[in-house]
Amino acid sequence: xxxxxxxxxxxxxxxxxxxxxxxxxxxxxxxxxxxxxxxxxxxxxxxxxxxxxxxxxxxxxxxxxxxxxxxxxxxxxxxxxxxxxxxxxxxxxxxxxxxxxxxxxxxxxxxxxxxxxxxxxxxxxxxxxxxxxxxxxxxxxxxxxxxxxxxxxxxxxxxxxxxxxxxxxxxxxxxxxxxxxxxxxxxxxxxxx
Amino acid sequence: xxxxxxxxxxxxxxxxxxxxxxxxxxxxxxxxxxxxxxxxxxxxxxxxxxxxxxxxxxxxxxxxxxxxxxxxxxxxxxxxxxxxxxxxxxxxxxxxxxxxxxxxxxxxxxxxxxxxxxxxxxxxxxxxxxxxxxxxxxxxxxxxxxxxxxxxxxxxxxxxxxxxxxxxxxxxxxxxxxxxxxxxxxxxxxxxxxxxxxxxxxxxxxxxxxxxxxxxxxxxxxxxxxxxxxxxxxxxxxxxxxxxxxxxxxxxxxxxxxxxxxxxxxxxxxxxxxxxxxxxxxxxxxxxxxxxxxxxxxxx
Numbered sequence: 156x157x158x159x160x161x162x163x164x165x166x167x168x169x170x171x172x173x174x175x176x177x178x179x180x181x182x183x184x185x186x187x188x189x190x191x192x193x194x195x196x197x198x199x200x201x202x203x204x205x206x207x208x209x210x211x212x213x214x215x216x217x218x219x220x221x222x223x224x225x226x227x228x229x230x231x232x233x234x235x236x237x238x239x240x241x242x243x244x245x246x247x248x249x250x251x252x253x254x255x256x257x258x259x260x261x262x263x264x265x266x267x268x269x270x271x272x273x274x275x276x277x278x279x280x281x282x283x284x285x286x287x288x289x290x291x292x293x294x295x296x297x298x299x300x301x302x303x304x305x306x307x308x309x310x311x312x313x314x315x316x317x318x319x320x321x322x323x324x325x326x327x328x329x330x331x332x333x334x335x336x337x338x339x340x341x342x343x344x345x346x347x348x
Numbered sequence: 349x350x351x352x353x354x355x356x357x358x359x360x361x362x363x364x365x366x367x368x369x370x371x372x373x374x375x376x377x378x379x380x381x382x383x384x385x386x387x388x389x390x391x392x393x394x395x396x397x398x399x400x401x402x403x404x405x406x407x408x409x410x411x412x413x414x415x416x417x418x419x420x421x422x423x424x425x426x427x428x429x430x431x432x433x434x435x436x437x438x439x440x441x442x443x444x445x446x447x448x449x450x451x452x453x454x455x456x457x458x459x460x461x462x463x464x465x466x467x468x469x470x471x472x473x474x475x476x477x478x479x480x481x482x483x484x485x486x487x488x489x490x491x492x493x494x495x496x497x498x499x500x501x502x503x504x505x506x507x508x509x510x511x512x513x514x515x516x517x518x519x520x521x522x523x524x525x526x527x528x529x530x531x532x533x534x535x536x537x538x539x540x541x542x543x544x545x546x547x548x549x550x551x552x553x554x555x556x557x558x559x560x561x562x563x564x565x566x567x568x569x570x571x572x573x574x575x576x577x578x579x580x581x582x583x584x585x586x587x588x589x590x591x592x593x594x595x596x597x598x599x600x601x602x603x604x605x606x607x608x609x610x611x612x613x614x615x616x617x618x619x620x621x622x623x624x625x626x627x628x629x630x631x632x633x634x635x636x637x638x639x640x641x642x643x644x645x646x647x648x
Binding site: 169190191 | 388389390392393394396397398402473507510511512513514515520523524525526607610611613614617
């Protein structure tokens with residue numbers, strides 16, 4: 156490249172940048188919002204089970220309900236048609252999709268025996284009979300039938316019960332009936348966590 | 349949405365304006381009523397859920413606020429401002445996200461054409477494809493909202509859920525709000541509702557209750573009802589936000605002058621070419637060379 160060619164090149168460059176600075180270059184497509192991600196997703200109505208308020212949910216999953224698509228929830232928001240919450244959700248409800256897809260969820264009954272730090276998978280049947288056995292043993296040992304005044308109290312203080320919070324009145328009634336009939340005093344729901 | 353929905357675009361001027369066709373589209377707004385907010389953070393969670401943002405889990409910093417600041421992965425943040433009033437601790441919950449100014453400082457500061465746009469409905473949006481990551485918007489924003497991502501070095505902020513708005517839905521934060529502290533609708537409706545609410549608040553003893561809709565940025569697309577309009581600092585809001593003078597100078601004076609300078613240079617070059625012509629060097633003038641030549645031969 157000689158001196159003259161160099162000057163020509165510089166002049167061409169200056170002209171091109173001048174043209175683009177004046178807005179004479181063809182513009183590219185303008186900013187478009189992100190694509191709406193729920194357009195044809197399968198929408199399922201359900202109730203939030205994480206407290207006793209029972210807010211309505213809309214759950215969106217991959218696939219449009221065809222038999223070959225494996226459905227997996229990717230978005231959850233409030234159900235505006237639900238009379239309880241009319242679309243609104245609390246922070247726990249608003250983040251439900253991460254509860255659903257959490258790798259820390261329990262998928263099956265597990266037991267950690269006394270003296271170990273390992274969780275062992277057991278069957279549902281084993282779990283039920285184990286729980287029943289332990290409850291019976293503990294109740295037989297610690298049940299308080301009468302207090303110091305001789306009044307019948309029927310208390311079982313050494314065990315508590317964590318129940319579901321997503322129950323209708325009838326479910327709540329039965330839960331209480333069961334727990335109180337055993338003498339349980341400490342009853343709480345998972346709404347507390 | 350298309351280019352026709354955009355009424356303001358960074359890197360454009362009055363000579364080359366953005367598409368103007370849908371100026372008549374009604375502007376939308378988010379109304380945040382600080383007097384109704386109980387600081388539950390549902391707005392913050394639904395923002396991160398809808399926009400698929402999961403900021404890394406931070407550590408406890410002595411406040412219920414978490415994270416402590418907005419980031420490229422946290423576009424909506426509940427700020428828990430602690431204020432002392434009458435020797436009592438007062439919490440001032442502030443829904444902090446993009447204010448969607450009518451006269452956005454970020455858009456003025458941005459030199460890249462179309463990287464920051466304002467849609468006909470008033471929403472200010474960033475286009476990360478065009479963003480060059482210069483960070484001018486970050487420093488220009490009077491509300492300190494946009495943030496550069498540490499990985500891709502592009503600026504991000506609340507989009508007012510443009511993807512939801514374009515199909516007619518309310519933003520995710522507004523939908524989830526339990527107490528009704530967040531509302532969404534046309535700007536006209538929001539101003540009307542805010543007016544009623546402020547009258548009610550004043551009747552109930554909050555004599556300084558008022559609407560935060562700062563004039564300095566032409567009004568905002570997120571308006572706020574505050575307990576005390578004389579002290580927006582209590583909510584972490586600037587008292588008089590506006591586009592800073594250097595930013596205005598840069599866009600309104602320096603850049604046009606620069607363009608004019610380039611134009612003038614080209615014009616002068618053309619003029620010179622026509623009037624004076626090329627600087628021709630006469631190649632058959634060997635007088636000076638003769639001398640050196642003879643020197644050389646002397647040495648030999």
